[in-house]
Amino acid sequence: MSNDSIGKSWIERENGEAPQSWVRAFWEFSRPHTIVGTTLSVLALYAIAQSNRLLVNPVFLPLAFAWLACICGNIYIVGLNQLEDVEIDKINKPYLPIASGAFSRKTGEVIVVSTGILAVLIALFQGPFLLATVGVSLAIGTAYSLPPIRLKRFPFWAALCIFTVRGAIVNLGLFLHFNWVLSLSRAKSIFSDWSLNSVSFEIPPEVWVLTVFVVVFTVAIAIFKDIPDMEGDKQYNITTFTIELGKPAVFNLSRWVLTVCYLGANGAAAVLLSSVNLVFFVAAHLAALGLMWFWSFKVDLDDSKAITDFYQFIWKLFFLEYLIFPAACWLG
Template sequence: MNQISEQKSPKLQGSWLYAFWKFSRPHTIIGTSLSVLGLYLIALAISSTGFAIEQLLSVFGAWIACLCGNVYIVGLNQLEDVEIDKINKPHLPLASGEFTRAEGQLIVMLTGISALVIAWFTGPFILGMVALSLAIGTAYSLPPIRLKQFPFWAALCIFSVRGTIVNLGLFLHFNWALEQTPSIPPAVWVLTVFILVFTFAIAIFKDIPDMEGDRLYNISTFTIKLGPQAVFNLALWVLTVCYLGMAIVGTLRFAGVNSVFLVIAHLVLLAGMWMRSLSVDLQDKSAIAKFYQFIWKLFYLEYIIFPIACLLA
């Protein structure tokens, strides 16, 4: 994935912590953190149980386990893609030489083990979610399977974890922590489908600026097969379907969600996305990267907007 606003103050440039921050891929860390918070708020809004300070331990455990799992997955990908990243993402610590391969391996090993251990002590649903996510993340990057070589399977890995496993796993975990019946209400299914389709757009868009390195190292992507313009247009229409779908669902006035807020918020974001897309020059790698950052910001917003819609219901 492309660089997402990783600028820090001059004092942090060259520091180990700054290198680790880049290694963790900040945009994925933010997305993971917001998904944990968002699903907790949704579970709280839907449940008959009010907020209690004791619940924060369950939220914190899930958050740390997910963050460790996140670093394991993105770190393993960097370990296997050092030469490709020297072309596509030279700012990353392994590609730039800020981290040695041994340091990267140690971080990946420790975060992977920590994710499983913390999840084990946090609850059965979070353990299942983390274990399954790590397994898919490993299959995505690590030879001989290395699913990222194949466009369909690469996209499936990304949106199945972000779209389905994370949302359903986190909700079931918080539902269990709130001592509710282990079931998934319509509101959570709606969010899950939205994120599932939205993440497919992220999965195909992320390869547009990486075409040079992917082609050189025989990584087949939709961008290489279809061309950047076709993939850009496809991603836009996939996102359009997401937002229009959510607006239509809002008109159905199903229980647990404030329909008016849901419809207005998503139509506003849809209009903003199309306006922003008009200024993107596909010949300018920087412009593509900035629009990719914008898509991630839309992803973040969903984990703010949808919980608010549930709390307002």
């Protein structure tokens, strides 16, 4: 559930043209990189919640509903951002459906309203933790994009929105939801008594470490994401760290934030995470950190494609984290 920008999708890169079909336009509208991130976060938190249960009580239907609620919320947030940024996107991301004309504004509005309502209704039928996770995420996403608040105008508040949702709310909320569902062996809707007597509210150390890691990581994403969008943001008076500090400063700051993130996670694992496979955990993070620095040295800040490619790589590292953490838990 994010408002992040990213470079051209695989559709445009492969075909050399903007998507024509409704399905492809909808895929673009949903911002595929955020869909992948949301999907991996849902699966990872479920796997971590299951890691101490050895699949004693697998509950796959509530997992599917939680995923669907989060995906609908994701589409609402990124779609609302596109509805409010049409003129900016015509400069920064002209391949997006509304900016390119593949979708009319009315079509975008219908999708945004429909997915927002679906996200809340599905969560309502799945329990209080999922409802709180989805509800707070939608509220922050709305405040991020929609006037008169429109927090994306301010770099600090824009970054705070992104890492609060991606980092704290999604990870803690989904873990509590799955922990509660697994303890019941099913979800309980608003119509079947939201009893919380059988669930522990304790958050295990691995979830706290993952949450802090993702919060810090999304700080890097939040400050880096505006480098490719500098021209459009400047023209429409959107203040960003890139405009205030310049490309080199933001690029270097992002690299060092990611470095602190990876080294901090390894240090925390050595001290706090007795239940994970420490060798795998540390080795995976050092390998990811090394790849990040290796690629970063090859980036030409005057080449917009190189900047966009590196930003896509940062997102791939983000995706990888939701594989490393549950794998380390299951191997521990």
